[in-house]
Amino acid sequence: MDQVRRAVEGILTRWPDVVRTPDDRDRERLALEMLRRTSDWNWDGITTQRIISAAVAVFDEDRRMRSDLAPVRDFYLSEIETREPGAFLDGMVGVYVDSFSEGALHTHALAKALAQRADDLGSRHRKLHEAVTGLFRPGDAPGELAHRMTEAENSYEELKRIGLSRPHTSGLARAAQRIFLSRLAPDLAEPTARRKLFNWLTPEHGSVLQSGAGQAVEALLAVWRDCTPPDALRNELCEAIIAGWNDPRLHSGGIWSGFDPTLKAVLLRWLTHQDMKFFCNMVTATQNSHMWAPRRDFWLKLYDDKMIDEAWVAFGSDARLYAQQHLVRSGKTDMNCRFGRQLDRGSSTSLLIMRIGNKIVVDGCHSYRTHIFRLDDKKAPKLYARDYYCDDIMRVSRNAKSHSSIPSWSQWVLQHV
Incomplete structure (x- = not known):
């Protein structure tokens, strides 16, 4: 037989x-x-x-x-x-x-x-x-099914194996999913529980879960509400969440429309830190200047002091390629959505755009000056745009300073933000 x-x-x-x-x-x-x-x-x-x-x-x-x-x-x-x-x-x-x-x-x-x-x-x-x-x-059915999901290494494949051809769309599986999530939630700081969750949310041989995914991502972030994961894990989680459900800075629909605002703020802090680190690591690796290290340390200290509210990177073409090869490890990352593009000067310059209180601050690699705009200035560059032109920003800026003297520059930044 x-x-x-x-x-x-x-x-x-x-x-x-x-x-x-x-x-x-x-x-x-x-x-x-x-x-x-x-x-x-x-x-x-x-x-x-x-x-x-x-x-x-x-x-x-x-x-x-x-x-x-x-x-x-x-x-x-x-x-x-x-x-x-x-x-x-x-x-x-x-x-x-x-x-x-x-x-x-x-x-x-x-x-x-x-x-x-x-x-x-x-x-x-x-x-x-x-x-x-x-x-x-x-x-009884949802609890029994949730038990099988919890015990399995890959719950999506397990449900298909026992006869549910479309696990994500089944009403019974959605009812079991709530129980499954409640059982995993306390352990999501551990790799095994996270792997089980992502095997369900983003199956290798299926579509990314949408219905009920908001609660799952909330549970994932809630573990880190009062503490911060290591950088590597934080980056991995950011890239996985954005790949599955879009960047909340660019999209307000989907799972983000009813998302817990305090947990969304956790993710936004992570993304701000990650984008600053991407920019800093790229410049550190590709620019040989003794003046860069103190600039990098200055910006990262401002982030640690909770002064930088938001950050966004616009990479030039060479820097974008470097970021894709060395900084963004997830093969699912869409570089066109994940970062902006800087198109002036043959795309050789990259920009870090930050919001610090009611100011927009633009810093760039190489010898590009730091520019500070009021948030309500119509000429201020917008965060999270797709394309930027560094020369255009320079031409409309009325408040800028070079990095020729790092102590003078850092004092100037603090004075104007």
Whole structure:
């Protein structure tokens, strides 16, 4: 039987879905068609696949409680009780799993009906039922599934192995995810727990989780609310978060729209520090000037003294290449989104743009002067822009100083910020 089992596994892997999930724009039409057919009891020209696709619409979040569709829901529950084993019964297990909501009436109704037919399920859902014996007990199923997720090294692959073809979109998996996260959260300072979390959030063979990801990233940052991780870990976490859910300085939607502001502030502090370190490390490695080291130490001390509120880097072309090869270790980092570009002077100059209180401060590598603008100055360069022109900044600046005397320069900066 091994050859037969392997053939079955191959088929299930290539065609994981029992039923096609209808597009949102088609769902109302499908639901009303089923209402008409159940009322007229006319089944001419309809397939089992279409009936199951309609079930997805009837039991989705927008329609599961609609009173006018009650006869259609009753039809599906009746058919679960009487229909022979096969595509319909297996399809309804998929509808139950995907539309699962622990306290919802439709979930309990589907669970009760399907529990009576557990012995008639096809191989995929029989396998899932064997792995999660409380599958048709809505109060138990999420906890059992969360236990498997917690015990597995790679929960995403584990859920696919036991029969959930789309773990991130399943309502049952989303319910289990909350429990899974609560169990991992106290240990997220440890590499093992973080690895398990990221295996779920950003699977190697799947899309990055979006629904519920905000709570997961909050839990990841909450560990470091009152302390700071080592630089290497801080950089790794910053790059992983930005790669998965965009830079919160550039994007306000997605997980960032309802994000805990105190935890978002933690990430923003990390990003400010990271961008300053990227700039400083790049200049240290590529510029041989005795005047750079004290400038670097001055800026980093201002950050340590909590004077620098925000920072953004605009790399020239050579510096961007250096940063990609030596500073940004994550292969997922999009350099075009992660940093700005400095385009004047043949892109040889790189800029560090900072907000210090109500001032915008621009410093550059080589002999580029430091420029200070008031935040409300319309000519002040904006943080987080894509492109910068260092000569244009220099021309509109009315408050600038060279680094020819470091003590005089540093005193000037402190006086004007």
